[in-house]
Amino acid sequence: MATAKLSGFPEWLPADRAVEERIIDLLKHTFELNGYAGIHTRAVEPLSALAKDGEIDKEIFAVSRLHSEGSEKNPMGLHFDLTVPTARYVVENAGHLNFPFKRYQIQPVWRGERPQDGRYREFIQADIDIIAEDTLPEHFEYEVPLVIVQAFDALGELGVPPVKVVANNRKLIEGFARGVGLENITAVLRCIDKYDKIGPQRVAELLQEEAGATSAQAEACLKLADIESATTEFADRVAALGVSNDMLDEGVEALVKLIDQAHAQSPGSVVAQLKIARGLDYYTGTVYETLLQGHESLGSVASGGRYDALARTDKRVYPGVGMSIGVSRLMSRLIGKDRVLTATREVPTAVLVAVTDEETRAEANSVARSLRERGIPADVSPVASKFGKQIKFADKRGIPFVWFTDGESGHEVKDIRSGKQESAAADEWLPPAADLWPQVVRVV
Amino acid sequence: MATAKLSGFPEWLPADRAVEERIIDLLKHTFELNGYAGIHTRAVEPLSALAKDGEIDKEIFAVSRLHSEGSEKNPMGLHFDLTVPTARYVVENAGHLNFPFKRYQIQPVWRGERPQDGRYREFIQADIDIIAEDTLPEHFEYEVPLVIVQAFDALGELGVPPVKVVANNRKLIEGFARGVGLENITAVLRCIDKYDKIGPQRVAELLQEEAGATSAQAEACLKLADIESATTEFADRVAALGVSNDMLDEGVEALVKLIDQAHAQSPGSVVAQLKIARGLDYYTGTVYETLLQGHESLGSVASGGRYDALARTDKRVYPGVGMSIGVSRLMSRLIGKDRVLTATREVPTAVLVAVTDEETRAEANSVARSLRERGIPADVSPVASKFGKQIKFADKRGIPFVWFTDGESGHEVKDIRSGKQESAAADEWLPPAADLWPQVVRVV
Numbered sequence: 001m002a003t004a005k006l007s008g009f010p011e012w013l014p015a016d017r018a019v020e021e022r023i024i025d026l027l028k029h030t031f032e033l034n035g036y037a038g039i040h041t042r043a044v045e046p047l048s049a050l051a052k053d054g055e056i057d058k059e060i061f062a063v064s065r066l067h068s069e070g071s072e073k074n075p076m077g078l079h080f081d082l083t084v085p086t087a088r089y090v091v092e093n094a095g096h097l098n099f100p101f102k103r104y105q106i107q108p109v110w111r112g113e114r115p116q117d118g119r120y121r122e123f124i125q126a127d128i129d130i131i132a133e134d135t136l137p138e139h140f141e142y143e144v145p146l147v148i149v150q151a152f153d154a155l156g157e158l159g160v161p162p163v164k165v166v167a168n169n170r171k172l173i174e175g176f177a178r179g180v181g182l183e184n185i186t187a188v189l190r191c192i193d194k195y196d197k198i199g200p201q202r203v204a205e206l207l208q209e210e211a212g213a214t215s216a217q218a219e220a221c222l223k224l225a226d227i228e229s230a231t232t233e234f235a236d237r238v239a240a241l242g243v244s245n246d247m248l249d250e251g252v253e254a255l256v257k258l259i260d261q262a263h264a265q266s267p268g269s270v271v272a273q274l275k276i277a278r279g280l281d282y283y284t285g286t287v288y289e290t291l292l293q294g295h296e297s298l299g300s301v302a303s304g305g306r307y308d309a310l311a312r313t314d315k316r317v318y319p320g321v322g323m324s325i326g327v328s329r330l331m332s333r334l335i336g337k338d339r340v341l342t343a344t345r346e347v348p349t350a351v352l353v354a355v356t357d358e359e360t361r362a363e364a365n366s367v368a369r370s371l372r373e374r375g376i377p378a379d380v381s382p383v384a385s386k387f388g389k390q391i392k393f394a395d396k397r398g399i400p401f402v403w404f405t406d407g408e409s410g411h412e413v414k415d416i417r418s419g420k421q422e423s424a425a426a427d428e429w430l431p432p433a434a435d436l437w438p439q440v441v442r443v444v
Numbered sequence: 445m446a447t448a449k450l451s452g453f454p455e456w457l458p459a460d461r462a463v464e465e466r467i468i469d470l471l472k473h474t475f476e477l478n479g480y481a482g483i484h485t486r487a488v489e490p491l492s493a494l495a496k497d498g499e500i501d502k503e504i505f506a507v508s509r510l511h512s513e514g515s516e517k518n519p520m521g522l523h524f525d526l527t528v529p530t531a532r533y534v535v536e537n538a539g540h541l542n543f544p545f546k547r548y549q550i551q552p553v554w555r556g557e558r559p560q561d562g563r564y565r566e567f568i569q570a571d572i573d574i575i576a577e578d579t580l581p582e583h584f585e586y587e588v589p590l591v592i593v594q595a596f597d598a599l600g601e602l603g604v605p606p607v608k609v610v611a612n613n614r615k616l617i618e619g620f621a622r623g624v625g626l627e628n629i630t631a632v633l634r635c636i637d638k639y640d641k642i643g644p645q646r647v648a649e650l651l652q653e654e655a656g657a658t659s660a661q662a663e664a665c666l667k668l669a670d671i672e673s674a675t676t677e678f679a680d681r682v683a684a685l686g687v688s689n690d691m692l693d694e695g696v697e698a699l700v701k702l703i704d705q706a707h708a709q710s711p712g713s714v715v716a717q718l719k720i721a722r723g724l725d726y727y728t729g730t731v732y733e734t735l736l737q738g739h740e741s742l743g744s745v746a747s748g749g750r751y752d753a754l755a756r757t758d759k760r761v762y763p764g765v766g767m768s769i770g771v772s773r774l775m776s777r778l779i780g781k782d783r784v785l786t787a788t789r790e791v792p793t794a795v796l797v798a799v800t801d802e803e804t805r806a807e808a809n810s811v812a813r814s815l816r817e818r819g820i821p822a823d824v825s826p827v828a829s830k831f832g833k834q835i836k837f838a839d840k841r842g843i844p845f846v847w848f849t850d851g852e853s854g855h856e857v858k859d860i861r862s863g864k865q866e867s868a869a870a871d872e873w874l875p876p877a878a879d880l881w882p883q884v885v886r887v888v
Contacts, residue, residue: 005536006486006488006490006518006520009486009488010486011483011484011485011486011533011537012483012484013537013540013541014481014482014483014541014547017481017482017483017484018481018482020484021482032792032821032881033792033816033819033820033821033822034816034821034822034823035791035792035793035821035822035823036791036792037458037461037462037790037791037792038458038461038462038465039455039456039457039458039461040455040456040461040464041455042450042453042454042455042566043487043522043552043554043566044450044453044566046450047510051510057510057511058509058510058511059509060509060510060511061507061508061509061510062507062508062509062510063505063506063507063522064505064506065502065503065504065505065506065556066491066495066501066502066504066505066506066521066556067501067502067504074450076450077510078487078507089455092449093455093457096457097457097458098790098837098840098841100826102791102823103458108487110487112509112510122486122487122488132826137826137827139805139826140826264806265806265809265813346481346542347479347480347481347546348476348477348479348480348481349479361583362708362709365709369709372477372478375477376477377476377477377478377479378477378478378479379478379479379546382544382576382581382583382584383581393542396542397542437476
């Protein structure tokens with residue numbers, strides 16, 4: 001078999017997957033404490049639901065039967081996020097769901113981007129969304145980023161650095177752009193979205209090239225994009241730019257409320273940053289990004305926003321708000337070259353039962369069974385080699401204990417780290433709690 | 445947005461997903477108790493690794509960039525099982541893995557089959573495999589089905605019926621076929637594999653049409669296929685057919701050992717059934733299927749076998765043995781029209797904090813935060829409607845408790861099932877343990 005490393009499709013070694021599983025478990029736990037129910041949607045969507053001549057199109061992976069005869073009736077693609085599938089799921093199952101519907105979803109998504117640091121073609125996202133029928137109370141826009149902050153706080157016990165959520169409002173940018181006389185709002189948003197990648201100078205040029213701005217209009221937009229504030233005083237700085245527009249006022253008011261409410265519940269966790277535009281075109285109000293402190297160069301590790309028209313039928317709308325944590329992007333930093341986290345062992349096993357000779361394997365099996373029945377992960381040595389080799393087998397995997405069925409005093413268990421060996425009964429002995437399961441720990 | 449139900453791509457409602465998650469957790473726990481480490485592989489493989497002009501080819505979903513310019517350098521497909529990806533993962537990471545490598549893997553797989561009862565185009569499999577370097581001790585062939593039996597025993601606490609593993613050996617069928625003078629072994633296996641679907645009469649005809657058998661040869665094969673036994677006496681019944689062949693003897697001997705050893709460790713759990721052939725072409729020795737008692741019509745819910753040549757390089761071979769539980773197939777029966785399992789509520793929330801009016805939402809938020817900090821899943825009412833409506837909101841979702849911040853004695857909590865309401869402090873009150881999280885229960 002040929003090996004086939006595919007760039008952008010990360011796969012972790014077992015110990016690193018244990019780190020990822022632990023991260024996912026902590027996120028799930030936080031989401032569930034906050035009342036979000038877990039769902040899982042299929043990997044594919046009809047292409048018509050994914051591709052809309054938007055910027056994401058060129059990143060879509062199409063899926064078709066290898067030996068399909070002629071053209072497919074339902075051309076499909078792999079989902080590029082979990083928001084579009086959830087919107088479709090909500091519309092399809094509306095009659096069976098209770099609204100507002102709070103769900104979390106942790107699954108891979110696929111984008112045919114050029115792979116680079118923290119950017120993959122297949123990556124795991126952990127999403128929360130709240131979707132309402134007809135109207136979405138604005139307090140949900142304050143809730144979502146605070147749950148995300150809580151989720152990262154939960155990861156803090158592993159040594160993951162804290163985050164800062166930065167927020168803006170699409171109406172604020174759009175209203176401002178209209179207020180200075182610009183009309184191609186999609187282009188304006190696309191240009192401003194590139195602020196961190198290409199810098200203000202180049203954004204100013206792009207605004208002129210692609211959004212039809214004069215240099216004065218471009219300069220005004222940049223002044224807006226430069227504003228960042230942990231308090232509601234950002235509103236005064238916007239007002240000082242002297243642009244007048246109703247939608248701008250609406251956006252400023254909404255963002256003021258968000259910063260105010262978030263501050264009341266969790267001081268300093270959400271900050272206004274007016275250069276945030278978000279690439280996906282379905283956001284209509286608040287938009288969020290999230291920076292991992294000390295790893296700002298990684299880009300946003302949790303993003304999202306409010307979308308009013310994504311899920312709708314002829315008769316009903318289902319407005320929503322949500323954020324998505326980039327689990328794989330986070331992993332790239334946590335287990336990457338500046339490794340932050342590791343697992344204490346690469347197998348779940350706490351005890352390896354040594355096999356004296358193949359004739360007595362049954363006795364070793366019986367010890368392992370007895371340990372497992374009491375919730376202790378146990379394995380049996382694959383070969384009845386010399387005990388030194390069996391201990392080495394355990395040591396290489398980080399298994400802390402080796403069990404012997406024929407020690408001087410009968411059954412004995414050895415802590416191979418300390419070398420201490422003592423008699424033990426398979427229906428009584430317990431390892432220290434910290435050794436029972438592998439732990440995820442910070443690398444010192 | 446148009447809804448887009450795709451046949452064969454199941455999606456569960458939140459309460460049913462809770463059932464699936466619970467099943468997955470119990471399987472994981474069993475696998476980990478037995479020392480299997482969890483891994484996750486990418487969804488796609490190079491088409492060259494998937495498509496080999498075998499029977500599975502026509503079921504493969506190809507994946508390509510939607511707007512790829514010209515032909516792809518690396519044509520890819522979605523994996524149709526988790527065995528082929530694991531074999532590739534092992535070869536790729538051999539230098540970083542310790543052998544024998546025991547891993548479990550729970551992920552979706554995709555097959556473009558015609559959807560039918562329990563058969564989907566996207567479905568979740570839960571696999572265990574043991575892969576060795578150079579040689580695989582045969583005791584692993586006894587271990588794998590016994591771990592699968594344990595896994596179903598663990599599901600038994602939910603009310604999932606027990607299973608019977610039926611086993612055969614590819615060498616036994618192949619040796620027998622050669623012994624009666626047949627040579628197109630692939631065709632013989634393919635015909636016998638259809639035994640349960642089309643019945644013995646039709647298999648006899650197919651053996652003549654497709655495997656070049658005479659009617660006497662076909663009859664001999666059917667006599668073999670008819671043999672089933674919970675003990676090693678099946679060997680006498682094979683001998684009584686009077687066919688002589690070295691490979692047959694080898695296969696019989698291996699199967700005798702398996703039945704013998706499995707019986708010693710878990711009496712009656714593994715049964716010899718000589719019609720088992722398994723469709724996938726990489727098995728070389730023992731093959732397994734698994735029947736859910738009382739739901740035999742569902743087909744096998746856990747299958748697998750030994751494969752000696754799937755993972756290999758020019759220099760090394762990595763023989764393996766494994767089984768795969770069809771989680772989605774199981775779900776189709778457990779939550780389908782004869783619903784067996786359900787969750788006690790559709791949200792994680794144990795307590796809904798009522799909101800007296802929007803001005804005091806902060807107080808409700810603070811109660812919820814306090815409950816969550818003590819590990820109690822809590823949510824806040826989305827609208828400050830009449831309390832009756834807020835209680836109804838909880839009731840519809842199965843949330844057992846509603847919290848009021850302005851009861852007669854101050855804070856009070858109501859069990860909405862009994863109607864009992866009592867004063868409570870947010871930093872002290874605890875729900876009964878059975879109400880803390882949703883439970884998966886058998887439908888009576």
